[in-house]
Every structure is written in structure tokens, then in C-alpha cells.
Amino acid sequence: MLPDGEREKLMKVGLVSPYDFASPGGVTDHVRYLAGRLRNHGQQVRIFAPSSRADIDFDTREFYRIGSPIAVPANDSVARITLSFHLGNRVAAIIEQEHFDVLHFHEPLMPALPLTMLRMSTTANVGTFHAFSHSNIGYFYGRGILHPYLDHIHRGIAVSEPARTFFNRYFPDFPLRVIPNGIDLNVFKPGLSPIRHLRDENVNILFVGRLEKRKGLGDLLRGYEFMRERVPHSRLIIVGDGPLRGQVESYISRHRLPNVVLAGYVPDSVKPRYYNSADIFCAPATGAESFGIVLLEAMASGLPVVATEVPGYMSVLEPGRDSLTVRPKGWAELGAALIILARDAELRARMGAYGHEKARRYDWDAVASQVIEVYEEAREAAREAPRRAEESRVHNAV
Amino acid sequence: MWRYRAFKSVQSVVERLPRSLAYALAVLAARLAWRFSPLARPRLEYNLKIACPELETDPRELRRLSWLNFRNHAKAYADLMMLPRTSVETMRPWLKVQGMEYLEQARAIGKGVLVVSCHMGSYEVVSAIWSATLTPVSLFAEELEPRALFEWYRDTRARLGISVLTLDTGGLRRVLQALRDEEMVVTAIDRDIVGTGHPMPFFGRLAPIPLGPAAIALRTGTPIFPVCVYRLPDDTYQAEGAPLVFAKDTGDPRGDQIRATEQVLRQLENFIRRHPEQWHVPHAIWANSP
Secondary structure, eight states, rough: OOOOOHHHHHEEEEOOBBBBSOOOOOHHHHHHHHHHHHHHHHHHEEEEEEOOOOOSOOTTTTEEEEEEEEEEETTEEEEEEEOOSTHHHHHHHHHHHOOOSSEEETTTTTTTTTHHHHOOOEEEEEEEEEESSSOOOHHHHHHHHHHHHHTOOOOOESSHHHHHHHHHHHHHSOOOOEOOBBBBBBTOTTOOOGGGGGGGSSEEEEEEEOSSEEEEEEHHHHHHHHHHTTTTTTEEEOOOOOOOHHHHHHHHHTTTTSSSSEEOOOOTTTTHHHHHHHHEEOOOSSSSOOHHHHHHHHTTTTTTTTEEEEEEHTTTBTTTTEEEETTTTTTHHHHHHHHHHHHOOOHHHHHHHHHHHHGGGGGGGHHHHHHHHHHHHHHHHHHHHHHHHHHHHHHHHH | OOHHHHHHHHHHHHHHSSSSHHHHHHHHHHHHHHHSSSSSSHHHHHHHHHHGGGGGGGGHHHHHHHHHHHHHHHHHHHHHGGGGGGGHHHGGGGGEEOOHHHHHHHHHSOOOOOEOSSSOOOOOOOOHHHHHTTTTTEEEEEEOOSSSHHHHHHHHHHHTTTEESSSHHHHHHHHHHHHHOOEEEEEEEEOSSSSEEEEEETTTTTEOOHHHHHHHHHHOOEEEEEEEEETTSSSSSEEOOOOOBBBOOOOOHHHHHHHHHHHHHHHHHHHHHOGGGGGGOOOSSSTEEE
């Protein structure tokens, strides 16, 4: 039984994601984990998202599948979102029936689900901005249309400093609080059973991510080729699937790259064991990363990191302490950094230990507590907002 | 290499098909192999006649069982080809387990579990589900030819959390490590792949049988859990476990290994006699095999 004060703090929260919930991705994982932790804190949580699969293992009472996603190219990647604007009636009925205390929108200005729900919402609204890019045509040309939607958001969150800077470039007067992505330290930790046949005399380099251009796998393959000549006992493990799979396979066979493991899509339950089968984690993205949750997963698993100096990654990494960083698209430098770490087990152990310690700061429990603080502020702001509107109407009348 | 390319081309089509269609193709391939294979069918039928002597006098039944065996074997290959796109969640309702209490008893001892079996059914399903729900599973099995095919097979199983360890000293070292970490190791002893088997009666006739698993059990104190997996008519799977076998140390290692292996063999014979249509061994097991 919770004390009265605590019970008052319990809320009914709706988490809204624009992305296909059946496809793996940073925002989807964020929503899934946040939902879990909020529930652990005693909050009631419902998730709204489009999904390409109806048979996925969702708890139907707590998941509303709204719309079918289609693939839209965006930010050097593919966003699987629903573009149907006929969601209004269904969404309105659910909002009416559920009586949410807070609706938490992830990428709130993304069509169509978050925008539709934001328009319908009559409760406290919180928006989390995940994306980072060099430019965003939608934000640039759509500023006029999107601005009124922002007025509905009572509190804003950015997942990293680069994500905040990026958003504020288009909407400078909208305040955002930085709350980083979280990591589940019970899931990602050292000492788990490795994939045993991958643990041999080779130094294992691990890549985790969708096989798409912006993740920079092409540079890693070149860097690995460069490294193999100098460190023959090495192996590259590629976890993830995506549109470039065919090209990656053909590069490996054309260049006769030995010891490359294309693991394909690995389920979440097995992924931590891949981290525990590796010696070095490599994240060679070329630019548009707002945070890089994989870096946290690697650090929590006690791995040293070789990464490119993109703003999202640099907001997490401390080069020289937990990682070696190189300029983006510099495959030779990437290869050289891998060689340094592959040849120096002591350095790997030191960086891995530092990263592991640092990952504690990003524990989901701590992150969820910060998000709940923002929910409280948003509810307060939502209570204030109608009063202020009323006062201003009275003022104008006088 | 052409064999791997051919396999990969077929596999990339099969993995995209619905399960029913993939099985239909598998049955078609099985029909061709059953009719035209020069060696596989005679070898299988030779083995079946030794396992079930009554088939010597019943050619119709032998024919029926050997056809069903090819059919089930081809479906097991289809399962393997579909593995890259299959999730544990999808597979979980397909598995029924009998004898789970023996597995729990073995795990409670805290020295890992050595699952010893024969070439029956689809082990991927059981291994993937046990790996996701109980403890990580390693398969201790032969290296396939060509190498590229073996690597594909290994990587495909790894993404379901199954390690594939080869029958060599490196593999053995990792098997011991896995058992020390209280994990599960699955292996089969009905074929002597490395050629170091000890001749002992298998269905009443001497066949070379590997003593490796019994040697491991004797050294580590790990219980041996005899298991078979077979396909049910609705294309789900039944895993059936028998009571645990403990390798007892009497100071005569060879004799102890043979005694433990014989106990396991009796259980496996029992499994095979009940499901001869699922014992996929188109290989030479006994001398004088075609």
C-alpha cells in the first residue's frame, strides 16, 4: 500500500511513438524501456504506435496499434511511420475513454500519429525530441505550420545536447531539458555467457546497428581490411540487418575479407551475449546520430569503444578514457584506432572498466525518475495554462 | 563453393516463403531424393532394418517408413533454412516437452547438463527455446563441408543464442567451460563422425560409438540427459527426455565410459524404435552398410 502522497503522484501516461513498433529502432526501444520503468515506478502506461505486425508480442490492453506504417526515406535512413490522417476519430475515442494525466510524445512533430494526437489532447503534453541532423527541410519550411502544435506541448525534452541545439535552431524560443537515453544495467553487463564459438584467439570487433549508409559500415569494412593486414587474429562481427546487406556481403566476398560474421538481426534477448563475445565495440556513423544508445550498451558491457566524432556520440563519449575517436568517414584512422586497441589488452581493459562505471549514470531508473519530474512540471503547467488564458481574456475585455 | 552457393540460393527463397509452402517444396525435394538417390535410401533402409528387425519381412512397411523419414528429414532442412527469419516467440508454441522433471533435476545439481541424443528431428527449435528460457545452449557437433556452409549454419544458430562447438580440442575446451558455467551442451552419439568410436552393441550389432560425452560426464560429474526430438503430425515438435544417466567413477575410466554410454544407448534405441521414421541417418553406421 502506497502512502497518500505517493499515490497522488501516480499517473496514467500515454507514450506516443510515430515509428513502426514491430521494427527495431532507437526511439522504439526507448519507448519500450521507458514504459517498463514507468510501470516499475507504479505508473499506468499505455503505448500508441503504428505497427506492421499485429501478431507481435504486445500486451494488447496496454498497446494501441494505430495505423500501418510505410517506409519513408528520412535523415539518410528509412523512417517507418504512418501517414494516414484519418486516425482522428479512433484516437479521440481512446483519449476520451482513458483519461490520461500525461501524454508523452516522442518526435511530436512527426506525421501523422503524434501530430494528430497532439491536436486532440486535452491533458498535459510532454514532447521528447530524439533526432539530430545537419538540416531538416520539414522543420525549415514547416515552421509556420508546426509552431501552433508546439504551443500544445507543456514541457520538452531532448535526448542529448546536439538534439537540443538542432531543434532550437528551428524553434529557438522553445525550452528543452536534456534527459539522456537510458540503459538497462541488468540486461547489459559484463560476465554473461558469450556466444562460445566466437571466443577464441581472435580479437573480436563488434558493430551493432541497422545496415544503412549513415551507420558508416562501409568505412568499418575498409578499416577492418586495413587492420587485418597488421592484426591477423581479428574478427569483425556485424549485428543488424538492413537495406545494405547485399552490398556488405558482396564487399566481403569481392575483397575476400576473412573472419567477418554477418549475424543478421539478433533478438534483444541474445544481443547482450554478443557484447560479451566482443573485445572492441566500433560505431563508425557518418553524422546523423543524436545519441547512440549502442555506445551505452557497449560501455555497460565493459567494452572499449572506437567511434567517429559525430556530435551525438561525442555527447556520450570521453575520448581517451572510454574510447578512441576518429573523424567521420576516415576509414584509415578508424583502422588505426582498431589496431591500437587490438594490440593493447591492458588499454582495452582500462577503457572498458571506465566505460562500465560511467554507464551507471545512464541507468533507466535514474532516467525514468527525471522523466517523471518533467511529467509533474507539465501537469502543473497544464493546470496553469487555462487559468492564464482566462485571465488574459478578462484583461482584454477590460 | 558451388554447393554453398546452391544451398544459399535455395535458402534465400525458402526463408521468404510461408511455412506451409516451404514444407511443400521440401516434400517435393524429398520425393526426388527418395526415388533417385543412389546411396542415401539404401543406407537408411539398411539402418532401419537393423533398428527394427521386423522390417526385414515387411518391405511395404519399410518402404513407407523410409519415405516418411525422407519427408521429415527434408522438413528439418526447411526448418533450418527458415531459421534466419524465425523468432523464439514464434517457435515457442510449437514445442511440447515430456520429461522436463529430469532436466530440472539435472540443473539442480549445478554442474551443467549434457544432453545426449541421436540424429532425430529439428534440434534448433528446442535449443533456441531452452537457450532463451533456461540456460545458454551449445551444440557439440561435426563441422559441415564446405566451410562456408558451416559458417552460415553457425552464424544462423548463434543469433538464436546457440553456440556451435566443433568436435576438436578447442571445441572440447569450450564444452568444459560451458558446463562449468552450468550451461547445456547438446550432442549426438549415434554416428561416429571423428572415427574414434568404441565398438559396442547398438541394436544388437557392433557399431563404433563415441565415448566422448561419457568421458566428459565422468570428468566433470555432469549428468547425462538422454533426449530425442521428433515431429508431430501437425508439424509441431515433441521433445522427450529419459531418466538421467550418471557416469560412475570406479577407477577404470574406459570401463566407466563404456558403461555410461551403454546406458544412454539403450535409451536412444528405445526412442528410435518408437519413431524410426524420424531417425535421419542416411549414412553408414555399421560395417557392411551399402
